[in-house]
Amino acid sequence: MTPEEGIFLAELCAERAGLKIDAEKAYLIENRLGPLARREGYGAVSELLEVLRGRADERLLTACVEAMAPNETVFFRDRAVFDHLWRKVTPELARRRSDGVVRIWSAGCASGQEIYSLAMLQAEQAAPGKIELFASDLSERQLERARLGVYSSFEVQRGLSARRLVRHFENRDDHFQLAKPLRQAVRWRRVNLLDDLTPLGAFDIVLCRNVLGALTPAARARAMERLASVVASDGVLVLGVNEEVAAEGFLPETAARGVFRRASEIRAAA
Amino acid sequence: MKTCLVVDDSRVVRKVARRLLEDLGFAVAEAADGLEGLAWCRAMMPDLVLLDAAMPLMSGLDFLRRLRLEPGGRAPKVIFCSAETHLDRIREALDAGAAEYIIKPFDGDIVAEKLALAGVA
Numbered sequence: 248m249t250p251e252e253g254i255f256l257a258e259l260c261a262e263r264a265g266l267k268i269d270a271e272k273a274y275l276i277e278n279r280l281g282p283l284a285r286r287e288g289y290g291a292v293s294e295l296l297e298v299l300r301g302r303a304d305e306r307l308l309t310a311c312v313e314a315m316a317p318n319e320t321v322f323f324r325d326r327a328v329f330d331h332l333w334r335k336v337t338p339e340l341a342r343r344r345s346d347g348v349v350r351i352w353s354a355g356c357a358s359g360q361e362i363y364s365l366a367m368l369q370a371e372q373a374a375p376g377k378i379e380l381f382a383s384d385l386s387e388r389q390l391e392r393a394r395l396g397v398y399s400s401f402e403v404q405r406g407l408s409a410r411r412l413v414r415h416f417e418n419r420d421d422h423f424q425l426a427k428p429l430r431q432a433v434r435w436r437r438v439n440l441l442d443d444l445t446p447l448g449a450f451d452i453v454l455c456r457n458v459l460g461a462l463t464p465a466a467r468a469r470a471m472e473r474l475a476s477v478v479a480s481d482g483v484l485v486l487g488v489n490e491e492v493a494a495e496g497f498l499p500e501t502a503a504r505g506v507f508r509r510a511s512e513i514r515a516a517a
Numbered sequence: 518m519k520t521c522l523v524v525d526d527s528r529v530v531r532k533v534a535r536r537l538l539e540d541l542g543f544a545v546a547e548a549a550d551g552l553e554g555l556a557w558c559r560a561m562m563p564d565l566v567l568l569d570a571a572m573p574l575m576s577g578l579d580f581l582r583r584l585r586l587e588p589g590g591r592a593p594k595v596i597f598c599s600a601e602t603h604l605d606r607i608r609e610a611l612d613a614g615a616a617e618y619i620i621k622p623f624d625g626d627i628v629a630e631k632l633a634l635a636g637v638a
Contacts, residue, residue, distance in 0.1 A: 398600055400620040404627050408619035408634045413608045421602060 248274050249463035256280075256315070259299075263312045264385055265441050272351040272475050276315075283314045294349040313386035317461040320357040322406035323364045331503035332452060334367045336483055339449045341376030341506060343481060348377045350407065352450040354474065355458035357384035359433070360406070361395030364455075366429040367415050381450070383438035388434050449479045456505065457487035468493060483508045490502020518544045519637065520561070520565065524554035524580060525569035527600070534567055537625045551575030555583060562589045565637050567628075570599035570610070581613045594635045598623065 252282040253270030261267035271273070277292050284295040287307065301306060323329050340349045353362040362382040369378050384390050403412050403423050416423040438444070440455070455474055459467045478484050484497055488504040497507040521543040523534045528549075535545045543565065548554035550572050557563070566584070570577035577597060584590045597615040599606065600622075607618045618633040619627060632638040 296542055375585075387531050401627075404623075405619060405630060409607055409611055412618075413611065416604065418602065423602075423604075 248276065248293040248296065250299070252293055255300050256296060256311070259308065260315050260348060261463050261466070264316065264439060265462045265470065266312070266315055267461060267463045267466075268315055274362070279314050280311065285317045288329075291379075310388075313388060316389070317355070318357040318386070318389055319457070320360045322360045322403070322404055322411075324361065325503075325505065326406075328485065328488065328503045328505055329368065331506060332485065333365070333502070334341060335371070335502065336452065336506070337378065338375035340479075340481065341374075344376060344451075345362040346377070347375075348379060348380045349375075349452065350448070350450045351381065351452040352477075353380075353453065354438065354453060354455040356384050356393055356435075357389050358385075358398070358402075359396065360398075360402070361456065362393075362433050363396065363425055363429060364406075366425075366432045367411055369432065370415065371433050380433045381436070381447075382433050383436045385437070385439055387437055390437060394430065394435055397422050397432045398425075398446060399423075434455055440473055441466060442473070444473045444477045447477055449477050449482070450477055451482045452485065453478050453482070454461075454485040456485060457490070459490060461487065480507060480509060518542065519565065519568060520544045520546065520563040521565040522546045522548060522554060522557050522563040522593075523567045524548045524572070524577070525567070526572045527569070529570065534588060537628050538567070541629060541638070543546065551580035551583075554580055554588070554609050556564070558584060558590065558593070562587075563593050565632070565635075566595045568595055568597050568615070570597060570601060570606075576611055578610065581610070585607065585614050594637045595596055596631055596635060598618060606607075 257270040258266040260268045280292045284292045289295040337349050341345045341347050356362055364379055397419055415426050470493045484507045487503045496510045498510045500506040521538050523531050525531050526549055531547045538545045548557050568577045594616040596617045597610040598619045610618050617631040620629050
């Protein structure tokens with residue numbers, strides 16, 4: 248891959264999805280784009296990029312950007328966060344809702360482990376109200392994978408106890424598939440976090456964990472603003488445990504790192 | 518220091534497991550089969566057993582069932598290790614008293630993760 252091809256890719260990803268791609272990290276680019284290049288019949292990533300630079304193939308450009316999006320996720324990542332959300336935040340919010348419905352959105356869900364962790368909790372423990380689970384990703388391919396809910400033995404051993412594995416999964420050849428009722432408990436949608444998100448409605452809990460760090464500073468600020476615009480007035484925004492909220496009006500919860508509550512709600516409760 | 522007994526007929530697996538567990542702060546003993554493992558446990562019951570499923574003389578499941586009948590044998594957390602991915606086999610190990618199940622091959626991250634899930638990290 249030439250330096251020019253790396254720069255072309257970095258500019259393409261930044262422009263379309265706000266992704267921060269280091270043009271010099273050839274191994275990362277090869278790793279992410281290699282499968283796409285092979286599927287499309289190119290012998291190497293540099294061939295794919297050369298073709299893309301030469302002609303505006305919208306389908307291929309989109310697939311290229313989507314393939315560069317972050318896709319690292321595990322079941323029950325940072326278990327304390329899930330405990331806090333499920334035992335404290337969700338029951339509190341359910342009590343406040345006249346219809347008892349709590350809407351939860353996993354933004355940038357990748358292969359779906361985060362929203363499925365919540366679906367498992369919902370199946371295991373009587374929910375305090377009615378929980379609606381939504382998940383989105385920039386990549387149609389990731390969404391397709393998440394909808395199928397099929398994971399390798401490596402993936403099901405990261406964060407997932409053996410008891411949960413036998414309870415919620417079925418064998419699918421040498422992989423494991425999440426049981427159908429849990430897969431059907433989630434609604435999926437392709438969403439670019441830089442777009443206007445308000446048509447999605449308001450959410451009581453928005454999880455966007457370890458996603459914003461992959462964006463350029465300008466895109467990160469814009470995505471944060473967009474996410475904040477759909478968090479209910481007494482809702483919470485959940486980021487990665489080492490991420491800080493950069494939107495007005497959110498304060499960190501002391502009980503779990505990465506969980507931020509709307510400041511207006513904290514003032515009202517005081 | 519917490520103690521771990523690695524019961525596996527493969528010398529290579531025992532060596533790898535020893536290194537991973539020592540890195541995680543355990544004092545490690547090794548047994549090459551279930552009978553040797555039970556003898557270790559009678560002499561000094563470990564906090565943790567990393568147990569291979571398929572061994573000569575005594576299977577991992579048989580070892581686990583016999584361990585639980587020994588005085589103090591209900592105490593150690595047992596992590597069952599097998600290349601077997603059928604959920605019925607995993608369920609069988611859990612029903613016999615395994616705290617966790619590792620699908621082979623494993624690495625340090627998976628062992629650390631499973632120890633945390635089993636509450637022995």
